[in-house]
């Protein structure tokens with residue numbers, strides 16, 4: 383997710399769950415080919431398994447970008463066919479590509495030939511006045527012909543005119559049934575449902591119909607919900623780290639990143655929800671939100687925030 387799932391965020395989420403598959407923000411193929419690769423694509427080996435999401439519609443550039451991502455060690459390359467923003471439409475990629483299944487199939491085939499890792503697609507169930515039955519079937523079948531066997535379907539249409547990207551994540555009605563029917567008609571494809579899923583119980587219910595569940599906003603706003611993933615969905619026996627243990631490990635990472643020149647708030651903005659629903663969560667958030675962006679803010683701000691959630695700071699307890 384743009385501005386959200388950068389490398390610091392992914393490192394943090396990986397501290398909570400070992401099995402969850404993580405996705406980068408969308409990076410355009412052109413940026414990968416021409417931009418600063420370390421800044422755009424650098425990641426920590428601890429983040430595996432991790433997918434690089436690419437935006438674009440030119441098979442050649444996408445293939446070259448996918449190759450670069452695979453060579454850097456990304457486990458999967460995902461093509462964005464779901465983003466409705468104007469900026470993206472004028473570049474002719476994102477959700478508007480749902481109207482061009484043959485082109486998407488060419489892109490997938492070109493990327494697959496270069497990359498040597500799975501190439502997947504994230505898309506909507508339709509755009510504008512498309513008929514979500516017929517058009518989506520045509521899209522999935524054409525793109526599968528290009529070699530894509532895994533589709534992540536955001537279970538709502540995107541309206542390319544008249545709705546902002548934010549509205550396009552909430553206003554068009556959710557239709558999980560449409561996603562289930564894609565799977566029912568094509569048992570050989572891996573179908574992952576996305577959109578409006580807020581709890582692991584909901585995820586488990588979806589898994590009776592599809593192969594996987596993608597969480598976006600819920601995982602960002604309440605990241606510790608991922609702590610149940612490894613045991614509940616993957617049958618792992620270990621007890622997940624507590625929130626405080628996650629915070630301690632993230633603090634060790636933050637010290638290293640600060641020493642490398644990162645600003646504290648670039649790191650801490652992703653962990654504001656770690657204590658979501660817990661006592662003293664509000665004081666934790668406030669201290670980080672107010673303290674971490676100040677010039678020269680260092681690890682002591684995180685240490686103070688830790689004292690709050692550990693119940694060691696009387697001042698903060700009184701303020702809650």
Ligand SMILES: Cc1cc2nc3c(=O)[nH]c(=O)nc-3n(C[C@H](O)[C@H](O)[C@H](O)COP(=O)(O)O)c2cc1C
Pocket residue numbers: 383384385386406407408435462464465504536551576577578579596597598599600
């Ligand atoms: C801040 C933000 C940025 C997003 N950026 C991307 C993106 O880069 N690529 C993408 O495929 N979807 C992106 N999305 C959409 C989400 O991946 C997801 O499809 C959508 O939010 C619905 O799922 P959710 O209800 O679980 O959040 C973004 C969503 C948000 C809130």
